[in-house]
Amino acid sequence: MNRVRCLVFNAALGPLDYRVPEGMTVEPGSVVVAPLGPRQIVGVVWEAERLPASEVPDAKLRPLLQVLPVPPLAAPLRRLIEWCADYYVTSLASVARMALSSSAALRGGGTVTEYRLTGHEPARLTPQRAQALDLLNGQQGTIRELAEIAGVSDAVLRGMVNAGILEAVLVDSDRPYPAPDPRHAEPDLSAEQAEAAAKMVAAVEAHEFRPYLLDGVTGSGKTETYSEAIAAAIAQGRQVLVLLPEIALTESFLKRFEARFGVPPVTWHSSLKSSERRRAWRQVAFGQARVVVGARSALFLPFARLGLIVVDEAHEISFKQDDGVRYNARDVAVMRAHFESVPVVLASATPALESLQMAEAGRYERLVLPSRFGGATLPDIRVVDLREQQPPRGQWLAPALVDALKDRLLKGEQSLLFLNRRGYAPLTLCRTCGHRFQCPNCSAWLVEHRLSRRLACHHCGYEVPPPDACPECGEKDCLVACGPGVERIADEVAAILPQARVALVTSDTLTSPAKAAEFVAQAEAKAIDVIVGTQLVTKGFHFPELTLVGVVDADMGLEGGDLRAAERTYQQVAQVAGRAGRGEKPGEVLIQTRHPDAPVIEALASGDRDAFYAAETEARREANAPPFGRWAAIIVSSEDEAEARDAARAIGGTAPRLKDVLVLGPAPAPLSLLRGRYRYRLLINARRSTELQRVIREWLDPLRFAPGVRVAVDVDPYSFV
Ligand SMILES: Nc1ncnc2c1ncn2[C@@H]1O[C@H](COP(=O)(O)OP(=O)(O)OP(=O)(O)O)[C@@H](O)[C@H]1O
Numbered sequence: 001m002n003r004v005r006c007l008v009f010n011a012a013l014g015p016l017d018y019r020v021p022e023g024m025t026v027e028p029g030s031v032v033v034a035p036l037g038p039r040q041i042v043g044v045v046w047e048a049e050r051l052p053a054s055e056v057p058d059a060k061l062r063p064l065l066q067v068l069p070v071p072p073l074a075a076p077l078r079r080l081i082e083w084c085a086d087y088y089v090t091s092l093a094s095v096a097r098m099a100l101s102s103s104a105a106l107r108g109g110g111t112v113t114e115y116r117l118t119g120h121e122p123a124r125l126t127p128q129r130a131q132a133l134d135l136l137n138g139q140q141g142t143i144r145e146l147a148e149i150a151g152v153s154d155a156v157l158r159g160m161v162n163a164g165i166l167e168a169v170l171v172d173s174d175r176p177y178p179a180p181d182p183r184h185a186e187p188d189l190s191a192e193q194a195e196a197a198a199k200m201v202a203a204v205e206a207h208e209f210r211p212y213l214l215d216g217v218t219g220s221g222k223t224e225t226y227s228e229a230i231a232a233a234i235a236q237g238r239q240v241l242v243l244l245p246e247i248a249l250t251e252s253f254l255k256r257f258e259a260r261f262g263v264p265p266v267t268w269h270s271s272l273k274s275s276e277r278r279r280a281w282r283q284v285a286f287g288q289a290r291v292v293v294g295a296r297s298a299l300f301l302p303f304a305r306l307g308l309i310v311v312d313e314a315h316e317i318s319f320k321q322d323d324g325v326r327y328n329a330r331d332v333a334v335m336r337a338h339f340e341s342v343p344v345v346l347a348s349a350t351p352a353l354e355s356l357q358m359a360e361a362g363r364y365e366r367l368v369l370p371s372r373f374g375g376a377t378l379p380d381i382r383v384v385d386l387r388e389q390q391p392p393r394g395q396w397l398a399p400a401l402v403d404a405l406k407d408r409l410l411k412g413e414q415s416l417l418f419l420n421r422r423g424y425a426p427l428t429l430c431r432t433c434g435h436r437f438q439c440p441n442c443s444a445w446l447v448e449h450r451l452s453r454r455l456a457c458h459h460c461g462y463e464v465p466p467p468d469a470c471p472e473c474g475e476k477d478c479l480v481a482c483g484p485g486v487e488r489i490a491d492e493v494a495a496i497l498p499q500a501r502v503a504l505v506t507s508d509t510l511t512s513p514a515k516a517a518e519f520v521a522q523a524e525a526k527a528i529d530v531i532v533g534t535q536l537v538t539k540g541f542h543f544p545e546l547t548l549v550g551v552v553d554a555d556m557g558l559e560g561g562d563l564r565a566a567e568r569t570y571q572q573v574a575q576v577a578g579r580a581g582r583g584e585k586p587g588e589v590l591i592q593t594r595h596p597d598a599p600v601i602e603a604l605a606s607g608d609r610d611a612f613y614a615a616e617t618e619a620r621r622e623a624n625a626p627p628f629g630r631w632a633a634i635i636v637s638s639e640d641e642a643e644a645r646d647a648a649r650a651i652g653g654t655a656p657r658l659k660d661v662l663v664l665g666p667a668p669a670p671l672s673l674l675r676g677r678y679r680y681r682l683l684i685n686a687r688r689s690t691e692l693q694r695v696i697r698e699w700l701d702p703l704r705f706a707p708g709v710r711v712a713v714d715v716d717p718y719s720f721v
C-alpha cells in the first residue's frame, strides 16, 4: 500500500492521507491534485512524520489524481514553510499557498496568446479606440490585461483586433531569460568596499549560512558592494534573490543591474501580469531565472539553486506584512538563508535596532562602509526651530527654508521637501458647524486629495467628491482644509517660487514602474527643480544635483507613542537627508521641528548615530521591548461590535497566568473600526526566553467564536493600531 500525507490548500482542514495510484511516483514536495468530496484540490506531499494527522484506514483512502508538472518543493523551502507557520501562529496551508503563487505555472508551460499594437492607425477612431491606442503604446498582454490598462471593455479591444489595430502574438511561457554576465562591467571598488565585498564573496563560495549586516552610510555604494556577491553567485551557477521594500525602487535598481550585468534581472511583484508571473515562477523553479528582484512575496519562490539573499533597505517597515500571514520579510529572509545554507546580506544606512543588536551579539557579521563613495561628503544638518521661526499663517515652510530653496533655484541646483503625508490636507471641517469628515467604514478622517478632487480614506479606499455644502448644517462653501499634505506643500512652493518646476512624488503619482522611471529620468535630466514627496523619495534615489533637503515636519512621526517612533523618525530623516549632496556639490539639510531638544532631533543634528542607538537600546531594555523582550498582538474583529467585544473578553478571560507573560487588554484598538469591522486588541509582552507561540496556541486553540469573528495573531507587531 502506497500511502502519502498531503498538505492541502484549505486552512480549515488538517493534512490528509491519500493513496498513490499505480504508475504514479511522488516524493516529499511533489505538488499534486487530490480529490476532496466532489471537488479537486491542490496539495503538497509532505513527510508524514512531520505532520501529525488522524489515521484513516487504508481501505478508505482515495487516490491522488495527478502530479503537477513542476519540480517538487525542495526540503529547505518545506522547512521554511513549517517555520513560518509555527512562528507566526498560522496554518501551514496559508504559508504554503504563498509558495505556489501562480496557479497557471503549476499547470505547466505552453503558449499564451497576447496582443500588441500593429502600428496601423486608421484615420478616424472612436474616442475609446483613440484612448486605447494612446495607453497601449509599448504594452503587450492578454485582452483582459490590456483592457485594464486602457480602461476600455474587452469588446472594444476585440474590435480593434478585427480592424487590424491590434495583433495576436503567441508567447511561450517557458522561454528562458537572458543570462546576466558577472564580468560585464566590473566596477573599481574603493578599499573599504573591496574589503566588505571580499567577505560576502567568500561566503557565497563557501555555500554556508552567514548573515551580514552591510551597514554603510548613504551614498557609500552598498549596491555596488553587494553586487560583487551577486556576481560570485552567478559565476557559480547559483540563483540570487534581492528583496526591495517598494516597487517604486525597482526601476532604478533594474537600470543599475543592467549596467553592471548586461541584462535586467527577473522581477517579481504584485503588479506582474499573470503570464509574467507564470514565466517567472517556472523559470525560478527550474533554476533558469538567475537573479530575481522582488517584493517580500518573492521570498517564497521555489528557487532550485539559491546561492544568496540580499535584503536592501533592510530597516524598512514595509517588509512587515500586516494582513494575511503577518510576517516580517527581513526575518524570514534570514531563516530562508539558514535553511538553504547560503549567506544573507541586510543592507541599510540606518539598520533596525534589532539587526544592530544581532550584530552586537555576534550573530550577524557587521560590514561597515563609513564614507560616501568618490569623495562626496555627508550633508550639513541644521535644525529650524518652528517656535522661533514661524511660517506665515496657512503656510508650512519657515523663512530659513524658503531662503534656502530660493538660493538653490538661483544656482540651478535641486531641492527635495519631505513630508510623510499624502494628499492636500489630512482633515477637512465645516467652518460653520465644526463637522469633521470621517470615513463611514473606519475610525479615521477623510484626507482631501485636491488633484483628483476627492476625499479619501487611506485605510479602506472609501472616497467621495468634496461636497459643495456641509452635510451636517447645509452651509455652502464652508469647508476648510486643516494641516498640510504634500499637495499643499507643492502649492506653497509654486506660490513662493513661480518659476520652479515642481514634481510631486507619492504613491498617488508614481502609480506604476513606468511612472517611477519617468520621474527618475526627469530628475536626472534636471527637468525638476523641487521634489515634494512622501517616504517614497526618502531612500534609494541618487540625484547628484540635489543639494538641499527640507524636512517639513520632523515631529510628525513622534506622535502616537509607538514603540519604534523615535527609531523610525531617525531612520526616515537620516535617509532623506542622505539624498542631499551625493554628487560633487555639498549638501545641506534643514529639519523643521517644535522639539529641537528631543533626543532624536539632537542626534540627527549632531550626526551621533551611535549615541542615539545606545539610548534607544537602553530604553527598549527597560521596557522589555524587542529585541530584549517580545511582543505579540491578538486582534479580534467582527462587523458586529458586540460580537467582537464578547470574543475579545472571552480571550481575555482565559489569558494564561504565567510569571513571564503579561497580557494587556482587551481594549478597543486605536483604529477601532477598520473596513467596516469593529476591532479589539490584546497585547502580550513576554520575556525573550518564553515559548510565546506555544503559549498563544494553547490559549486560543480551545476557544470557539461566533462565525463572523476573526482572530488574528501578530507576532513581533510593527503596527500598534
Ligand atoms: N565602486 C564604485 N564605482 C563606481 N561608482 C560607484 C562605486 N560605488 C558607488 N558608486 C556610485 O555612487 C553612487 C552611490 O552609491 P549607492 O547608491 O549604491 O549608495 P548606497 O550605499 O546604496 O546609498 P543609499 O543607502 O543612500 O541608497 C551611485 O551612483 C553608485 O553608482
Ligand SMILES: [Zn+2]
Binding pocket: 439, 440, 441, 442, 444, 457, 458, 459, 460, 461, 462, 675
Ligand atoms: Zn475607511
